[in-house]
Amino acid sequence: MRYLPLTPSDRQAMLGVIGAKSIDDLFVDVPAQARLDGPIQGLPNHASEMAVERHFSELARKNMTASHNPFFLGAGAYKHHVPASVDHIIQRGEFLTAYTPYQPEIAQGTLQMLFEFQTQVARLFGCDVANASMYDGSTACWEAIGMAGRITKRTKALLSSGLHPHYVSVAKTMAQYTGDRLDTALPELSAQTDSARLLDVIDDDTSCVVVQYPDILGRIEDMSAIAAKAHAHGALLIAVVTEPVALGAIKAPGEMGADIVVGEGQSLGVGLQFGGPYVGLFACKEKFVRQMPGRLCGETVDADGKRGFVLTLSTREQHIRREKATSNICTNSGLCALAFSIHLTLLGEKGLRELASLNHALAVQAADRLSQIPGVELVNDSFFNEFTLHLPKEARPVVRALADRKILGGVSLGRLYPGADSLSNGLLVAVTETATSADVETFAAALQEILT
Amino acid sequence: MRYLPLTPSDRQAMLGVIGAKSIDDLFVDVPAQARLDGPIQGLPNHASEMAVERHFSELARKNMTASHNPFFLGAGAYKHHVPASVDHIIQRGEFLTAYTPYQPEIAQGTLQMLFEFQTQVARLFGCDVANASMYDGSTACWEAIGMAGRITKRTKALLSSGLHPHYVSVAKTMAQYTGDRLDTALPELSAQTDSARLLDVIDDDTSCVVVQYPDILGRIEDMSAIAAKAHAHGALLIAVVTEPVALGAIKAPGEMGADIVVGEGQSLGVGLQFGGPYVGLFACKEKFVRQMPGRLCGETVDADGKRGFVLTLSTREQHIRREKATSNICTNSGLCALAFSIHLTLLGEKGLRELASLNHALAVQAADRLSQIPGVELVNDSFFNEFTLHLPKEARPVVRALADRKILGGVSLGRLYPGADSLSNGLLVAVTETATSADVETFAAALQEILT
Amino acid sequence: LEEALIFEIGTAGTTGVDLAEAPKVASRLGNLERHRDIGLPGLSEPETVRHYTRLSRQNYAIDLGFFPLGSCTMKHNPRLNEKVARMAGFADVHPLQPVETVQGALGVIHELAHWLITLTGMKAVAMSPKAGAHGELCGILAIRAALTARGDARSVILCPESAHGTNPATAAFAGYAVENIPATSEGRVDLAALKARLGPDVAGVMITNPNTCGLFERDMRDISDAVHAAGGYVYCDGANFNAIVGRVRPGDLGIDAMHINLHKTFSTPHGGGGPGSGPVVLSAALAPYAPLPFVDKDGDQYQLVEEETAGEHHGSSFGRMVAFHGQMGMFTRALAYIMSHGADGLRQVAEDAVLNANYILRGLEDVLEAPFAHSGPCMHEALFSDNGLADGYSTLDIAKGLIDEGYHPMTVYFPLVVHGAMLIEPTETESKATLHQFIGALRSVAQRAKAGDPSLKSAPKYAPRRRLDETQAARKPVLVWREPEHAVAAE
């Protein structure tokens, strides 16, 4: 077997050294009734690399890929073109097969990268500091709510109706156990968000207000007033960014007073990957740093006085604090953070701004084109690269009908909000630099045909 | 432009340091009438990575790939499964983007690998020594003929009719200019090779006899008698191996007395790649080493006495000897040699023998199945993983008809020997470990249908 | 050459990406156009590739050498798995595409689920947890949901002293008080003490088996029976499944929930700290509470059971743990690994892992104290203590000394039940020759620590950095780069 270096004669020799007659002697502590005599039944034996590759090829061919079809899905996961050098670098064994950098002398590559990543994320979000990444945006969002609770010692969190429904679900799941109270609502298919509602209910029990920016329907709204009111009541503003490319075109949440900014970093470097692994981004004001969850990389010096980097503030973490830790998290999304950081380094300020402009311009053109279709209305006044259409009929079967024509035509709100009749005609359409005008035209023509 | 680090302000600053007013000042030596004022007309400007990738994707989709269709082509280029780790390793920047190892202190990676490669090739071919690779099998074959001429100081080379016709063509092209005389013939569609003819014509003018093993029709024949007769007349036996995997099952040419063994190494590690780059293998008896063309890597020690490797015997080469060099070659096929060497290391003796057994067994089964088709006859008595069928009609249109059914059903002798009527019904079929029994069945059924 | 930070070498005007020009449109950004600079440096592509290539060479990695990390299972990461995960049909598919367009992707999840269930002898598996600790949370939430469903609020989770820190942290997060279970002198759970503590307030126990001392919990079945009899559930930390895969099915030991670190047992790459993936297998008792979404098979078609469809046959789910469906990229890799080994190979994995660990134990026990070696063979990892080192010499010195010998240190100071613990896990993908060399190197370092060789105190000397000042880093944390206040003079 190709991954196992021991030969039968090695095994014999080693058993001899150990003083065991057979391998079974080493499993003597397993209760007899739990010992299996041979390979587990009902499972195949080992397969050649060629056979495995062929099996996966066959499965892969059953999926409709984003690159080979007109593609307009978003809703928290965006298709962007990732430069080939990103994947090349993350596949270097020294990054791919390295361990968590607990031994900093031989992990400076990972550590310096994380320090650069933290700085990039903090700057992008307009915050003082950022951590070394979380599992994904949805768990980062929940961790931020928990962190706000620890800081404010309050348990009531107000969630904007524009927050991604999966993020809301994750928070609801967790809140069942922690005793947090969540105030949430369904979004409305209108150009306005529910910021009026939020402003109305912020009170002295509120730990935090959670606002997505741009929101689940693609709308962009100034969060400054919410920040001001929250701060006046001793509450925090948590901003959630699921499309970081937008921040090349619009103000950073930190500029508007957000205390914690979390996000999904998948857009840069990571790719769609059917939902994971992704990379959670987490940034905040400096004064809250000791309440942050997750790993942090910090600068220091070595015994020769040379600059170097280490994981730091680990007294917050589970392996030191055990049941008193700020989080049970033990893993970040290091390799995805690397991909994110490389992509952002390649883009730089100039490239990110150009990429954002390009996304926005193409989305504007597409929105105009699609809303020309009889019966189709554009819900948004404002948007970045994603917007909501109100269709004259239920959107979910329309999406399926488009798929039959090899068009991946957006995400129906029916999929995101099952059972919410008020939203079922909504279709979320994302347009990135990967969509050609021919793609838009194909999509528009098919949509018109399906709707009539 | 993404590959160019200089910014406009860098350029200005550097012109200042140089003391030039503009970039044109640096091109002052170009005659005015040859200077172009702007970008060359009729060519597009720079393109994004995404646009380039898309263009190639579109072109790639116009090709029928070997992996996704029943595939039976050989004739000097074989489809084998290459382990994923091979491609991973050759893409490491330290191998991929390294220079020719002229500075051995910082090129031990390439040099040790070449030393290992040379040893592997020499052992596989049953020879004393091997060089660090050639462009491909066809040029290696010609270089071997040239080398035999230098050793024997004779100019007449006898080429077996079983030598790949492209190899014969290359030799003919070169011989036009060197004054070598080549004695060659068309193969016959029979189980016997032309060794009787060759034995007959070896004489004291003969520099070498060139025999392919297995030959172009897949036949395997003992070369010992030819070697003996050649040696008796002071001539050399050059063996040509276009399918090195065969040597996991059959005797090495060196065992049968070959003085020089050359080959195409594409089968291991390299892949089909529409014909190139491939890797030429070149091995010989130790006594001829100073007449070898191409690079050689040798063992030595460094100033501390540690074992190390260097390019050696470069006094044979063009950069030292100029017009007196053994060859004008200045490049080997280093990265392909690395791929070959890794694949062979993964296989090892055990794996290569198993791979060869598997190829042969599948080929035997396929030959039996295909020759059951009415009117189809198996030409070969002996073969490794490739054999020749005699069809009841011209093979070339049959191959095209098979391609219309998405079956890549072998190489017609009409393609290899245009104009040779005696061969036009011949079809060369290669069967490797990548062909499933379903593939063979699909092929057989389609062939039968086309023939009736 | 030292590698500068991107902020020191990049500029805002440089980019390594070319883009098509944006069409001119009137912007609709809600009057929130960004005016301030972000402060992101750019590098051209050649500079970028070189920066990260050079950085990478400051790392140690499994591709470079042996990683004897107990409890962390650093094993070979096959490149086939990387290739498979990058097939467009998996890498380039959106999680919210209509299920009809992602049948192959759902098939991967379902096939992997089938393997995991069968290998563990359990009833169901929750695939979405994103890491081991996330999986622990999933298991504990399932226990909590099951107890809630029967109206039986309980408040305590029991953990052995030797547990991973994630265990108590997870239990605490789910609202439980955590109490320790003592260990026997043989490094195992004290069954009598456990039984004594069980009662109507105990929701369950969290056990690691094989445990973090590298020993199999001989009494596991009795533990499970006792916990069940007392109305609780048994959670098993699956970090050490590598030792028993294919030889023991946790379901046969009475376990109710166990996470599986795909990056440990099934070799998805650690990637310098993640991403991980932590599917949780569940017993029949807990299966009804598994989180959404999950994949089901209906005839030939795979279905994704989400919030809307769950009601019909999975109404007791405790909810959703993540956006989308989990770590697809890790599923493809793990499944490729599992299929490559097959049922026979996975059994061999456990055998070779245990054989290698015992080879190490035997090769070192005369120079390093092995506190539990007297009680029999270890499983997949060998545990040593710092007893017997010269005064002032510690496990840390041995660890740093190993770096100079060309190895990553073993796991140190864990588990807490042994003083100055050194936990060594060789895994099945190391050769006898590698183990032999490593034993020689560690013997030499251990002897220096016992002899009080002062040069050991300044190790590592041959690493990219000498010992780093972690105290300074924590006292005044510098977590982001800031422009030096006094700009350096121009070139």
Place this chain on the structure above:
Amino acid sequence: LEEALIFEIGTAGTTGVDLAEAPKVASRLGNLERHRDIGLPGLSEPETVRHYTRLSRQNYAIDLGFFPLGSCTMKHNPRLNEKVARMAGFADVHPLQPVETVQGALGVIHELAHWLITLTGMKAVAMSPKAGAHGELCGILAIRAALTARGDARSVILCPESAHGTNPATAAFAGYAVENIPATSEGRVDLAALKARLGPDVAGVMITNPNTCGLFERDMRDISDAVHAAGGYVYCDGANFNAIVGRVRPGDLGIDAMHINLHKTFSTPHGGGGPGSGPVVLSAALAPYAPLPFVDKDGDQYQLVEEETAGEHHGSSFGRMVAFHGQMGMFTRALAYIMSHGADGLRQVAEDAVLNANYILRGLEDVLEAPFAHSGPCMHEALFSDNGLADGYSTLDIAKGLIDEGYHPMTVYFPLVVHGAMLIEPTETESKATLHQFIGALRSVAQRAKAGDPSLKSAPKYAPRRRLDETQAARKPVLVWREPEHAVAAE
């Protein structure tokens, strides 16, 4: 840690490949079954990956740092090109498939041919030569074929003293006598001397332009006219095309044939010494003699012109140079590179390459003698001599000293026309900051060589190896590994 050879760590019984079991058949191997062992060691996959990963780290490479190699153009190798070359539609296609099934592959060849022809202003291009020297041979064979066709046997090829060694070697191979053309004190071809030598026995000249001193041959047009007037042809060694691409078309200079090193100007990776690719552009006079096969376009369909089809419209071809059609994998890479730059970007390539070289020339000419700097700017490379070094110190010492500074040495002792030559080509893909650092490092090493610093003699000290004994290697060549005669004692 030293990395052993595979023969020292592998065994015949180990394999890193799993295969399906072979069906049982009666063998038909002509009674030539192999009985003797081959002697090939095998390694498991983990051992293999580690062996080659460790080996790779003994190499310097463009991904790690600057390669100032004159005449060898080591520039950034974009990973896009690697990705494109690996698309199944190109990598997984057999060269003898029916042309209907490889239209996209033929399209790549045809598109690249179009770019090469247009960029050079020539009539045709032979795509099949496998490297630069192979391309030279193609060009000289075309010249010979053209002369033969007009019944004008000629016997001499003229080369400048500064030519690459491949030039005379190639001409000799094609049966020509080689004669040198002297150079002027400005490092260029002596036009008067050349004209004086021309005559009915001269088949042609082989010129490198820009030449190997890094200078543009100002008289190129006059040289071409004179050669043509004398009935000969002009071959241009295209190794230095990087300096002029997009700014000068060789066809406008009267050149008849020029090879293009795709791995130099168009950035296909060197790969530690190959594979290269050397297409040859040809003037109208030589185009009819181009080798087979080549790609032609007939309406929408690409055709492959091979032996059988050539007769109709390409009957004068001098024949076939290789099996199959050339270096497809290099064509895809080069075309991706060319399209990425476009006509505007390629012009910028030449400008930046020349700008960078002049920046280096200016930064070093006060510490190293630059023999031709007085005559004006250089093109893409800067040439220095060893004049002025301390007694006993040579170019080699500077080269080895640079290694310790973290750089690959420049090209040394070439061209031969300058004593102790150092030829430095920065290329366009190096940043100003890199050049600045390099100039500083080389200045320091040069000053040590001028001062006679004895420590320089023992450089390199910080490389994987110290200076290697090349004499011993050549005196008694050890080209393959052999089992040590006395087996080492068992462990």
